[in-house]
Amino acid sequence: MPQEPQWGVKKNSQGKNVFWYGFKGYLAVGAKSQYILQSLFSSGNLNDGKAAIPLLKGIQNRLFLPSLRYQTLDAGYDYAPIYEQIYRMGQHANIAYNKKNERELVGYDEHFAPTCFREHSYRYDSYDSKYETLKYTRPKASSECPLNTEGICQKVYKVKITTDLRKYSAPARGSQAWKTIAKRRSSVERVNGYLREFFQLNNVRYRTGKRAKAHFNLVTLIYNASKLAADRLGSFLKQYQIA
Numbered sequence: 001m002p003q004e005p006q007w008g009v010k011k012n013s014q015g016k017n018v019f020w021y022g023f024k025g026y027l028a029v030g031a032k033s034q035y036i037l038q039s040l041f042s043s044g045n046l047n048d049g050k051a052a053i054p055l056l057k058g059i060q061n062r063l064f065l066p067s068l069r070y071q072t073l074d075a076g077y078d079y080a081p082i083y084e085q086i087y088r089m090g091q092h093a094n095i096a097y098n099k100k101n102e103r104e105l106v107g108y109d110e111h112f113a114p115t116c117f118r119e120h121s122y123r124y125d126s127y128d129s130k131y132e133t134l135k136y137t138r139p140k141a142s143s144e145c146p147l148n149t150e151g152i153c154q155k156v157y158k159v160k161i162t163t164d165l166r167k168y169s170a171p172a173r174g175s176q177a178w179k180t181i182a183k184r185r186s187s188v189e190r191v192n193g194y195l196r197e198f199f200q201l202n203n204v205r206y207r208t209g210k211r212a213k214a215h216f217n218l219v220t221l222i223y224n225a226s227k228l229a230a231d232r233l234g235s236f237l238k239q240y241q242i243a
Contacts, residue, residue: 001042001054003209008044020044023204023212026051027220028059029191031072031184035227036191037063039220041213048076056085070094072185083165092170094181111174112167114157122157124172134159134172195219 005022012018026040026048038058040051052073059065071086075096086093108114109121113136116122122136136157161168171177195201199219206212 001040002046003041003213004043005207005209005212006043006045008046023209023216024051025195025201025216026055027188027191028055029188031187034187034191036220036224037065039216041209041216043209049079049082052077052079052082053085056082056089060089070181070184072182074185078166080166087162087165093165094169094178094185096182097167097173109174111172113172113174114159116153124175124177125156127170127172129170132161132170134161134168134170136172191223195223199223 003023007019007021008024009017009019022044024042024044024046026042027036028038029035030037038055040055040058042051056071059068068091070092071089072094073082073096075098078095078098078100082095083093104110105112109119111121113124114122116139120139123139125135125137127134136159138153138155159168161170167173169178171181199222201216201219204212204215206215
């Protein structure tokens, strides 16, 4: 992993490129607990997609989290190998789709749900974990369609997620359940904000990667320790009030 200071570039919330000289820090954060599960330090010019698999493998090899079901990432991590790694971990990928100049598929909507002859999208119904299959049902708009009386429109579509892990996830892309899980990614931004504002992580002034990495590792360690202390104190006060 390159760890010497380099020029980095990233788009801000306004879609404009922001340049800086230095390093990058990557975090895997528990959405509910907001603990840092894994962290990675690199040069500022490393592509975000290259950092995801080392983080995921770190979680797989070092932590025992049987309740972990989803990995939520933004569009910068929309690469097939990342989906495959998450699938091998027995979890589901919830990653924003990046079209990358790809053509739209005929017979499918922007979320890869099948469409009827009149281009109404089928509705996501459920996921069968045993057969790894998504179930889509006929859209409401087609209830009065004359093609239904002729038996042309199919009532149910089933798609295995292994057909294309990048396009088919559980729950299905575009569904309300998928959007609810995607919102949990805000926990990462919240922890990033804490580290920058209260732990001065955006004020690292070292010329060598070794010293900067040591600073980064200490910050993540102290953050987790502070979070643990605050959680235990909160639990103690709650039990005291009940008593």
